[in-house]
Amino acid sequence: MSGLVLATMIGVAFGWTLERAGLGSARKLVGQFYLRDLTVFKVMFSAIVTAMLGAFWLSRLGIIDLGQIYLPETFIGPQLAGGLVFGIGFVVAGLCPGTSCVAAATGRVDGVATVFGMFMGVLATGLFLPRFAAFYASTPRGAFTLPEAFHLPYGTVVLLIALVALGGFTLAERIEGRR
């Protein structure tokens, strides 16, 4: 029960942050595909770097146990296909799952339509899953992490990702500045 309460609180905070970052607007989101507005990239990469540094250092200081954090498993083929479908949906709707909920909550009709479509998609996937169950479970790699993939120490990967993010932010600002 306390887990559900905590999940609700985190969800509210997540939605509030997305709305404050302006990500409830489909125009803003689609802007990144035309390199007009890279807010999505900057918000998401800031979140990744913050969470990564937080998880690393909280674990290092013995405050959290990284072993207790669920790592989603990697299925290369199905996730490539899913990523493509997701990307097309993102451009067409101008919203992703989290931002569509935020858009719907702020009364945007396109947000409500996207949330409805998302649940229909989940329902359809559930109904037709047996037909492509073999593909769904193909190319499994288990809980596959970047330090394993690159054979690098965890801390080195943390630094590399932070450098990519900082470089990306600088580049994004320049691209936006030119327009």
Add this chain to the structure above:
Amino acid sequence: MTRLQVLGAGAFGLAALAAFVGTPVPARPGEIDVNQLAGMIAREEDHVTAIDLAGWIKDRKPGLRVIDVRPVEAFDDFHLPTAESVPLPSISHAAFKTTDTLVLYSDGGAHAAQGWVLLRSLGYRHVYFLRGGLGEWLDDVMNPVIPATAAPDAKEVFKRTVELSLYFGGRPTVGDRPAATPTSQRIEAMKRRGC
């Protein structure tokens, strides 16, 4: 410096420090200090010889506990004097005192050496294993051999071995070492001898 630059610099600082720290898992007390253990292994402080162990048993070294990590059946069949059976799978439940001197042995040396790592990781400080296992005990304590042509110094050292061997009912020999036979056969041969 703008607030963004401060945040960026902060993130870079934490990330750079992470690269030096390497792993997000801190070393907790009771866990393995890999460098320390590697040093002990390199300096050969992790094991004892059969002769050393025989001396400790004979001298009733205070706090000595000889631990047989083989399955119970093997222990029931044959075990070292004063040994107690703690099969490897149950080693984490065994109630040892941190002041005890624990000597692990198995048929060869491998399982006892693995048990050594496990007990060290549980925080026991005085842990050793019998390097050559039961085979070494049978060779060096129960059936020690010295060539007739050995140097006088070696013969002097051998006297202590003979004393220990006779204490444990062994058969010291002067001459050639008999051809190697499997440990199990040698245990059978010794049991027929009635020890």
